[in-house]
Amino acid sequence: QKEVEQDPGPLSVPEGAIVSLNCTYSNSAFQYFMWYRQYSRKGPELLMYTYSSGNKEDGRFTAQVDKSSKYISLFIRDSQPSDSATYLCAITGTASKLTFGTGTRLQVTL
Amino acid sequence: SQTIHQWPATLVQPVGSPLSLECTVEGTSNPNLYWYRQAAGRGLQLLFYSVGIGQISSEVPQNLSASRPQDRQFILSSKKLLLSDSGFYLCAWRGRGAAYEQYFGPGTRLTVT
Numbered sequence: 059q060k061e062v063e064q065d066p067g068p069l070s071v072p073e074g075a076i077v078s079l080n081c082t083y084s085n086s087a088f089q090y091f092m093w094y095r096q097y098s099r100k101g102p103e104l105l106m107y108t109y110s111s112g113n114k115e116d117g118r119f120t121a122q123v124d125k126s127s128k129y130i131s132l133f134i135r136d137s138q139p140s141d142s143a144t145y146l147c148a149i150t151g152t153a154s155k156l157t158f159g160t161g162t163r164l165q166v167t168l
Numbered sequence: 169s170q171t172i173h174q175w176p177a178t179l180v181q182p183v184g185s186p187l188s189l190e191c192t193v194e195g196t197s198n199p200n201l202y203w204y205r206q207a208a209g210r211g212l213q214l215l216f217y218s219v220g221i222g223q224i225s226s227e228v229p230q231n232l233s234a235s236r237p238q239d240r241q242f243i244l245s246s247k248k249l250l251l252s253d254s255g256f257y258l259c260a261w262r263g264r265g266a267a268y269e270q271y272f273g274p275g276t277r278l279t280v281t
Contacts (some may be wrong), residue, residue, distance in 0.1 A: 090268040091184035101174075101258050102212075109268075146212070154200070154219075155227075158263055160211040 061085055062149055064159030073168055077134040079161045081147035084128065091123050092148040093132045102146055137166045170195035174259050174273040187246040189276050191259030199261040201242040202270060203234055206256040210236055218242060254280045
């Protein structure tokens with residue numbers, strides 16, 4: 059079993075839709091959660107990070123963590139074509155290393 | 169603000185040739201530095217990380233090596249490339265303190281022919 063599981067997609071949604079991206083993890087020692095966005099042929103860009111259960115909102119993006127279920131989500135409201143990218147979750151229990159999901163490819167269509 | 173640079177952006181090298189990829193960070197001191205490889209359709213694989221000058225930890229035994237000759241410089245090398253070394257190489261840094269998030273450079277796309 060992988061430490062972090064993420065559906066690779068692709069996920070295709072119409073412009074304006076609400077997008078839900080998810081990861082599950084197996085290690086209860088994981089306490090710190092991040093979401094990265096990666097455009098094609100570019101380096102990953104940090105979108106959001108959170109260190110606790112619950113919701114954290116930043117503009118159209120909301121990160122949600124449920125430690126009891128070992129489940130994290132990223133919601134994108136009013137999705138735009140510019141949101142088309144691969145989204146990676148990253149989780150860690152220590153300061154040294156992050157464990158990444160394989161990424162979900164999102165396509166927002168006009 | 170902090171900036172991370174990687175070069176070259178793209179590289180095509182024959183099997184058996186040497187490799188040197190460079191990463192530099194500006195605007196921060198004593199960062200943790202990381203090398204990752206991302207193969208097509210796969211996640212990020214941590215190759216090396218460094219907590220200081222001359223301090224390198226290897227995550228995956230292979231024909232790659234890393235060095236950190238200066239505080240904000242991280243180099244990935246190989247004496248003889250294999251076909252399986254092809255991929256997208258990413259450098260990242262993390263600041264000191266309680267923050268755990270890492271920040272990535274633009275990457276180097278390596279094709280071994």
